[in-house]
Amino acid sequence: MTTRVSPESFATWAQACTEALGAARAEIDALNVFPVPDGDTGTNVYVTFESALQAISPPAAGVPLASIVKEYVDAVLLGARGNSGVIMAQLLRASLPLVAEGDEDPVDVARVADAMSAAAKAAYAAVGHPVEGTILTVACRAAEAGQEAVGRGADLGELVRATAAAARDALVHTPEQLDRLAQAGVVDAGGRALVVVLDTTERLITGRFVPASEPVVVAPPLPRDEVHGLQPDGPSYEVMYLLEADDAVIPSLRERLDPLGDSLVVVGGERLWNVHVHVDDVGAAIEAGIDAGRPYRISVTHFAEMARAQASTDGTRAVVAVAAGAGLASLFSEAGAVVVSTSVGEPLAVSAVLDTILDCGADDVVVLPNSRDFRVVCDAAAAQAREAGVHATVIPSWTQVQGLAAVAVHDPSHPFDDDVVAMTSAARGTQHGAITVATESGMTMAGPCLVGDVLGVVDAEFSIIGHEQADVARLVLDRLVSGSAELVTLVTGDGLDDEVVPSLERWLRARRPDVELIVYDGGQTRYPLLLAVE
Incomplete structure (x- = not known):
């Protein structure tokens, strides 16, 4: 089998992986019991891939593959969410640039296997205290299978089949390596997300359909409520931030963050890093970043509050839609959205969107730009709204009709993340x-x-x-x-x-x-x- 990676085929792969993760998101969320049973691994990995896909969609004509891959891996680092999302970002950053080398020639099978090995090694190095039975184990076993396949003289199709099969097998055995999984009767959520990506890669390259594997269930010796409860002696907060810092200071940053808590993951390079850690002392974690460089996009999540929010549907929610015509404004209003009116070609002020978000009086707000021209404006307004205490999220609706498709599936009775994913999928599928x-x-x-x-x-x-x-x-x-x-x-x-x-x-x-x-x-x-x- 002879295959060449082109900008178009890479974009197809990126979109296919994002769609597959979106389809598996709820299943993966349900598997999530480690390191914290917060039920968001599937959503986090999906959003991580979605943010990277947006950076290269559509791929610009004439841009070299290496440049597109660079945009993608930079975006996946910037958009990585949660423990598994950050680890997945490191796997992609360590492997994709190597695979993309020599894009004018057929893919070198040995180079692909080496890229997977480099990715697994980098992911282990990024985690403060690697634990077996997780996405790290699945990545390592897939990489080992890739090297074994190259030793047998495999072509690209045989290589991806071998790595995907090894990942599926490793996933099945994760409960044998991690007691928390065995107690809950599930496989590792992050490992399942990686299997989805490898299965999708196999399908695109070989044409073979790989059905979704059934979640592994074993007899849990503990009541499920106890298994899924937050650990009383565990850290209370998840802290994440992007960091501009010299590569040389990262080892000392790891040393400062490590004793503060657990689930430490630091990924990146070339002065751009994504830092993730679970701690009790939020200030100390942020101060460590300030001493190392310039932290920004700082996110702090209180696990107990998040658990209460997931269990409650009392929070108010609103949709803000930018409409470029009186009839469109009426359509969005009839669908329940609060409208920001404008016209095609006219500028849109950040203040107009921000004021509308804040005037909604809602705890959670979904923003529909409905034009690529308004993307930056809506992103800026949502960022300022979040600083004011409103949980605002911008959906990638780049046309009016995509916005109509998104608002048509909006369901405020569903959890916020589920609603956002459904609306995003509707927009992208139009x-x-x-x-x-x-x-x-x-x-x-x-x-x-x-x-x-x-x-x-x-x-x-x-x-x-x-x-x-x-x-x-x-x-x-x-x-x-x-x-x-x-x-x-x-x-x-x-x-x-x-x-x-x-x-x-x-x-x-x-x-x-x-x-x-x-x-x-x-x-x-x-x-x-x-x-x-x-």
Whole structure:
């Protein structure tokens, strides 16, 4: 088997892993009993991968693979959450740059095996006190299997099959190595997340479907309530922060943090580090970072408060959506969102979003930017809201129709993290397009255009040039509708020709009568029609 890693194939792998982790998130959360039974390992690893995927989506044309991988591993370090998320970030940072070397040539199987070995070694080194029966064990056994496969003269397909199979086998045996797992009757949650990534890699390279393994259950000698309770003698707080510091000071930082608590993980390099530790003395952990360099994005979680929050649904929640048209504003309002109104092409003030978040009076707020242009503004507003005590999270909805898909699945009765994951998945799973009219001549991805030409947008790229709105809209819809399509949403705006919607209805009924069609009046400017396919 001959395989070359390209920017496109790497982006496909990154997205597939993120989607697979999203699908397994609830299962992995349920397995989470070590080091702290806080039920968030699946969510943390998913969010870690999701943040890295956002950094490279879509991959810019002409950018070398090494640059894309560098953006990805930097983003995975910045976005890593929780103990397993930070360890997973280290595995990726230590392996992916090595795999990406020589991207013009077929992948060197021995280099892949060496990358996995380097990743396992780096992960062990990053953890203050490595414990067997965890993600570290699974990574080590997968790496050993990779080296054994190379010794047998394996090709790439055989290598990934061997490593994934070894990881699954190691996962099954984790309860034999860690009493906490055996008592709870589960396998290690972080190890399960790594198995998901390796299984997904195997599927992409070999085409073999690997079904999800059943959680291992053994007879727990302790009552489950006791197993899942927080340890009375364990640290009370999880402290995480990013750190700008010289690499040379990290060993001394580890020495200062180690006696403060447990679950110490420090990953990174080249003056950028992600620090994770469980402690009782929060101030001492942060002071150690200040003495070492510049800590920022400091996060402190009180385990007892988190457990109470997970057990309670009394917290208030709101959705804030940026709407680029009167009709769209009405749609978001009818769906229960609080709207920040704007127009296409107009600037959006951070204060407008922040004031709306704070005026909601909610404890938890989900923010829908609904435009890539508003991403930075919404991120800044959410950060300031968090400083004011509001738990604000920005969903990656980069178009109005993705925002509509996200708000449609919003369920305030679900735990906050579950709600955020569902809304994120809905936004990312929505294929989107639009038509617009060129106001000046220029060059597009589809070629040169003249003033008055109708432009078809597919996934944020000008991909079609024509003269009639109905013709261009049909071509856009044809590219968006796949075999798995279930719903087409059309959002009409200013300047749409009368025959466009009836033309699309006839086209869809003739080709895909099984697909539902919904039409809304959005009232947006610049884009006479927005299209979404779910």
